[in-house]
Structures are given as C-alpha cells and as structure tokens.
Amino acid sequence: MFDEATQQALMQEFFSENREALDRIEQGLLQLEGMPGNHGLLHAVFRDMHTVKGNCRMMEFTQLEELTHTAESLLDQLRSGRLRIDQEIGSGLLLVLDAVRRTLLVIEQSGTEGECAFAPLIRQLERLIAQAAEEESLPEEEDGAATEAEGIILTGMVAEGEATANRLDSIRLSIDRLDALMNHVGELGAGFNQLKYALAQQPSQVDPAMEGLGQQIQNLQDEVLRYRLQPIGRVWESYHRLVRDLAVERKKKVLLELQGEETEVDRNVLIVVKEILGHLLRNAIDHGIELPEERAAKGKSPVGRVQLSAWQWQGQVYLEISDDGRGVDVRKVRAKAIDKGLLSEERAWEMKEAELLRLILLPGFSTADQVSKISGRGTGMDVVQSSIDKLGGTITINNEPGSGSRFRIRIPQTMAIVPVLLVRALGETYAIPQAGIVELVSYHGKEVREQVEGKMDAPMVRVRNHIFPIVLLARVLEEAVEQEMDQRLLTQIRRATDLHVVILQAEEQKIALAVEAILEPANLVIKPLGRLLSGITILAGSAVMPDGTVSFLLNIPELIQAWSET
C-alpha cells in the first residue's frame, strides 16, 4: 500500500510510540499496585494499551494484537470496577509488557513477529478476566483509598510519561538544541576566517582573533558536554520494577527510596552505572533484607528499606546504596575465603574487618547460602568491581552486622571538562579541581618560620586566624609518610625559603597542601586512569597537557582521607 520509505517511517513511529506507551503502562501499573483506587491512572493505562493494540493491528502484527487485546480486556474489567488490581493481575500485565517488548525487538531485527507463543500468557489473562464474571458481586470500592499492595509499597519518584522513553544508546535532541549547535559551528567558521584574514593581512589582529576562536571552541565544548550529561534518575526508573519483582519472588517487603535523581552523569557512565547499581540493588534485596517474619522477630519494621542516593562533589559522582537488612556476616566471609583457598587461615584472622569485606568483591565470591535465581549467577560483585575499575572509580563498603550495609561508589565524570589549578610536586605537574580549593597562600623567607608551627609535632600553618595541618603533596605521592619523621619534616619546612600552600576542603576537613610551585588555572578534559593506575585512589584521572605530557588530576577527598589515616 505504501512505498518503502513511507513503510519505514511508519515502522519507526510504530516502535517509538509503542515503546513510550509500554513504559508509561509499566510506571502506571507499578503505581496502581500501591493505589488501586486511582481511576485517572487506570484510564490512562487502559488508553495506552488500547493505542498499542491499535498500532499492532494497523501494522498487521496479529499475534501482538491478540495479546494486547486480551490485556486491554483485562484492564477494561479493572476500569469498570469488576476486578480490582492485585499482585497476580499486576504480574500478568507486566508479563504482557515484557512479551510485547521482546517481540518488538524481534520485529525490529527480522521484520516479522515470528512464532510468538503467546498462548499460555493469553490463557492466564483470560483466567483472570473470567474471575470478574464470578465476582460480579464485588463490594463497592472505597473511592481513592490507597490500599497497601501485597508485596511492596512504592515511593519516590513518579516519572512523567514522556521522561520514561529513554533508550540509553541514543538521545533525542530538540531542534532548538541542534540549531544552537549549528550556531556555534557557524561562529567557529567566522572565527577561523577572521584568524586567516589577520594572519594574511593584519598581524596586529592575530591575538584577538585567536582569543575569539578559543572562546568559541570553549562555548561549543560546553554545549556538547551539556547534551552528554543526563540525570541519573532516568536509569533509576527501571529499578521500581526490579525491586517489585524481586520482592514478590523472594516474599519480602521492600521500600525503595531514591535521593538525588537529578544528579547528572555522562551518558557513557550512565550505562555502566545502571548495571552496577542494579546488581547491588538485587544483592541488597536478595541477601540483605530479611523475610518480614525474621525482621519482626528482630524488632525491625517488616518492611525493609533500600536507599539509593547520588550526589556530586568536586567533579566526582558519588553513588550510595544502603539497606537496613542483616548486613554482611564477616564470619561467613572469613570462613568462605579460607574454604576457597583465597587466604591462609592465619592471614584471615589477622585481617581487619574492612579488608575482609573487600573479599566479597573478588571473582567467584558469594556469601549467600543458596544461589538465588535473580541475583546470584556466579558472576557478581567482581563484575561490579571491574566495572568501577574501568571507570577509574572506587568502591567502599560499610557494614553493621544485624542492621545493614552500605556501598559507596565514587566515579569521575568521564569526558568531563574540569576547571583545575595546576601545581608542581616532585618536578611533575598535577591538577587540583578548583571546586575543592579554598585559597592559595605563599610565604617567603622569614614569613615561613613565623607562620609554620608544630602541634603535637605535626607541622601546621597559620593563615590569618586559622591553623591548617600541612600535607606535603610530594610525601603523599611517595606514600612515604612516617609519623616519626614529623619533627624532621617540621624543621625542614621551616628552613625552606618558600612555602606554597593550597588550602583544600573535603567535607568538614581542611588541609594546607604544600606544593613546590603554584602554576596556573586551566580547563582539562579528564580521562579515566588506565588499569595499571586505577588502584591509586588519590588520583582521579589524567589529562593531556598542551605540551603533550600527561598530568594527573588529584582526588581531594581521597587525598585527605589518605592523609588522615596515617
């Protein structure tokens, strides 16, 4: 009926409209389980299913049409009040969404539905519809009363339908933004022409032309970077479903709390982060949160809480997942490590708890007594660890046996352009994120002796009315800090002719980082560290300098932590 181009355009629309509708239906169903009395939502879900069905019919995908038609009929029973949504109905409808999504992928690849085998699912839906006839005498429902669903209560963000249409490997760019990009490129062209003209005709104009071009490149860079950053909430949306399904399967009650959905992360990072957090989330529910009876017996609320938070700090993104479950049993970890031959018994008993906890990040390590269908597939925490390594990040584990565990991940904003201050230490150039810098101070000659003093033998510097501990960057880098050297260090610092310090702050702690020279501010494109260096936590990334050498970006929070631990 249509030419090929038209047919292709129709199919594109078919995929994108259906996927958007399916995402909205999913969000709607999950919310409905928590508030079955919400008629507006039920109608919206019905209409979206109706649209999907209509679209399938239009494009002549008859098996999909039959499945979505049956789902629509079931929704119609809910809409008319003859049935009330419960976990079984919710699960059935969610299965429909999965099946439709799968089939859309098949169509996308092969052009046809193939053999769908929807029959069992359709029979299941029909059985549910048949209940409506039996329960014709269902009591009047109390309007708007939010009833607790069987397995799970959902809170947190409720996504706008449009926002849920996200496929991570592609982005939708509004025409406005595309025009803005085009504008920047136009300006670049004009800047280039000016420079060319200046070089040929007006040497005095070369500098301003260069400066103008530099600014234009900067503007373009900023613009493109903004498009790459996406709020992390986008990938968190799918977790509601994950939590719900897993909680139902494991017969647990789980409350998922989200914080910091607006935290922006580079797209590349986002895809990895989705996997990592998804895995930790499954672990928390599967292994951390106890069964409701067990929780009640311990005097806890029967509903377990899993909290997911994200925030940004000095060009780093922090992701934290904590639960109020049973925590990691360190004794089990120790026993298992010995059992698996990862450690000698002697070594295992010497190890601090924090070290033992890190063992769960090793390949093939799992403390769950039984491997469950969803979270335990043998591959596990080691994948989390290696993914974080690849991003140049770190993971720390906090554990309180009996009351929960907390995983904190720090990852650099890959590809991000970070404003930094360049300094020199050990003859090399290092970059300090501007965001962590409070002020810069240099003392010369006798000022050095006046301002530097010892407190408990530790060198301190007085800057106006405040006293800050001095941390020698060179020392930290050499990892040669020995406490008994402090007295000598103090003498050494006081004898120096110059003292250049960068006052840094991370959380509540302020230090004076002493460097050999304070160079200049710069904007650097930061790349993650290679595998070899990714274990060095005080380095957050690397950047290629204008002269072609490589400089490292310092990770201030880690640096301060490393210093305070010595």
Next chain:
Amino acid sequence: MNKKRVLLVDDSSLARMMVRKIVTTRFPDWELVEAKDGAEALSLAETTLHLALLDFNMPGMNGIELAEILMIKYPGVALYLVTANIQERMQQKADALGIGFIKKPIAENKLMEIMR
C-alpha cells in the same frame, strides 16, 4: 480551487501518520488538519470543515462526545468514528446522532468512498 478540509483526531501518532500518508498521496485536493485529542481539535482556528475522522478512545472526551460538539461548531460536517471494535451501546448512540463508522485500521478504499 478551494481545498476541502478533513479533520483527523487520534491520540495515536502512528494512526495519524498513516492517514496523513494516504490523504497526502491520494487526495491532493483535500487539506488535512490533525489533533491528538478533543481539546486540541476544538482549539483549532479552522472555520470550515467538510469531514472529521475521530478516534473513539482518547484522553479527555471520547469520539462521540467530540462529535456532538463538532456538529454544532461545523454544521453539515460529515462525521465518522474510527474504531477497531464497536460496542453495541456505542453503535446505537452514534446511529442516533448520524455518525458513520470506519473500521480501524482505515483502509484506503474506504477513504476513497467517503472522500469522493
């Protein structure tokens, strides 16, 4: 020559796209106006309308409710409900109002019949 004007109201963008393709390729003497729901359809500035093709299930008002208003706004307009499955109750109401039916998906020859 004055073009005739057809209004298409459907919340499915795929459905609208399909009809748009048919109208623009087969009926060049018709002008197509689109809306995604009743509210949008009623906000259109068009003063004359010869034909309206209305989806039944839409956010806000349904196709029949919209048809009742269009009848008053555009006297003489030919109204058709475009729908996949027709319930008897709906059929009776539409018959009483003089609204025609087109089975969804819209077939080209059915449009030929109407738009000639």
